[in-house]
Amino acid sequence: MRLLALHVQDFRNLGQVTLAPSAHASIAVGQNGQGKTNLLEALYFLATLKPLRAGRLSELVRWGTSSARVTGRFLLKGAEREISVEVAGGVRQAFVDGKKAASLEEYFGGVSVVAFTPDDLEVVKGGPESRRAFLDRAVFNRFPAFLRESREYARALKNRNRLLKSGPVDAAYLEAYDETLAKTGARVYARRRALMAELAPRAQATFASIGRTPEPAAYKYHPAHLGDVDFASADEAALAVALKEALAARSRRDLDRGFTSVGPHADDVTVTLGARSARAYASQGQQRALVLGWKIAEIENLEAAMGFLPLLLLDDVSSELDPERNAYLMNYLAASGAQVFLTTTDAGLVRGAAAQDTLWLGVRTGEVTSVVPVQEPPAQAQHADEPA
């Protein structure tokens, strides 16, 4: 998969942007608040139909205009396809080769991106909901059907919560929704488990080479409050039974509180160093290296599963990594052969990912222009290690 051309119109602060990305690295340089991240987000939105940052769809439309549009010409499995997405009136519409896409599945066929932002670097330290979102983005990249499956679960959950809040309820009615929630939830469990089984060993191996830490890392997903079912080996039907039992066991408490207290929406990904919680005990540098290990694992895993590398979007990540880990990442990107978009305030930080064919872009007040690469400064060998 390769992005051959990108056209952005009235997206966030970007007016009109047309560019022909490099087959490898394209690097947008600019000060903060100029629109670098918006350029990446346009690409992310094109590939996933979801904004990279939280907010309403209408916020994607440039102030004073009525619609935003992002169009990409991709080389997909040997054929050129044009996909585009338009936001108008708070609604998005996807197009494939100029025709409205009948389904999201049709639209997503073959396009895949992995985004990496400074927010991601905080995911080990942050709350469980950010780790769940982080996990589910990876699951969706790997298993596109997960988009619909997770929506079904969310809908069943909303229905059950509404039922719990509505006060005294017919037992059979609640049980019917328990069972629906258990079935859709078991699918979410199974998808997350399948992804973690592929990803965790790769992430642990990557961390071993960048962590500068003797203790091994472990990334684990285990459902909370699910009783004594053997999560690693139980089939989906057994998971559904276990979740249904857990829901029944907690129904009184759930009715009191007005929300569902067990299920995939209440789970967490645990990351440990040695046997200790990385959230509580790892240094900031180690926490970020743990995320970096995960992200690289995600890229490699997608390549192994799909046979091609996803498009990589890195938003100003380098400034948040220490020099040695940044160098590792830049070398990894250069060696991977992947098509990459990077943003940075300081071109020097990402030069390791650049080559002859790099497209350098300058971003200033929503204008994106092609610029001549900055001359290589004398090599700096000094890498300060931050205290653990």
Place this chain on the structure above:
Amino acid sequence: MTPDPLNRLVAQLAKLPGIGEKTAQRLAFHILRAPGEYAQELSQAIREVKEKVHLCARCFSLTDSELCGFCRDNRRDERTLCVVETFADLMALERTREFKGRYHVLHGVLSPLDGVGPEQLRIKELLTRLGDGHVEEIILATNPDVEGEATALYLTRLLKPMGIRVSRIAQGLPMGGDLEYADQATLAKALSARREL
């Protein structure tokens, strides 16, 4: 300035689902220009559908008499009953010409989010109807989405203790369809529910 009667017709037509202002205008002009009695017949058809069509007293499908055609037809098997969400679903099943039993239309699905509970559906009427002991099997043909699934499960809970055989329509790939056109969730489900030959 367009004449007011024309504006009124356009405004009414534009309220129909799937009809925008432009299409409404085209339809209105078509009605205006159509020969002879067309407009008469159209308005009479609209009036009659409202005056004469109502719910069947037994199965709650649509009819213009006390009982609908499906309930009156003695050749249909009264031992099997197919439960559907809407009259449109009933018509879809009827087009197959496969099902020879009778129907029951719920007029919706259980959806706490939309404020629809068991009392808003024709569930009590279904249970009353089963009192005569003729029905041996109930086929639950609600949609395979979250609410349809929950409704089927709810009905199962009520019907099983009554000693009635309850079945659920299968889901999977469409017949004669290409695998390549199936959406990923359907395909994934079909894969996991595969059977040995």
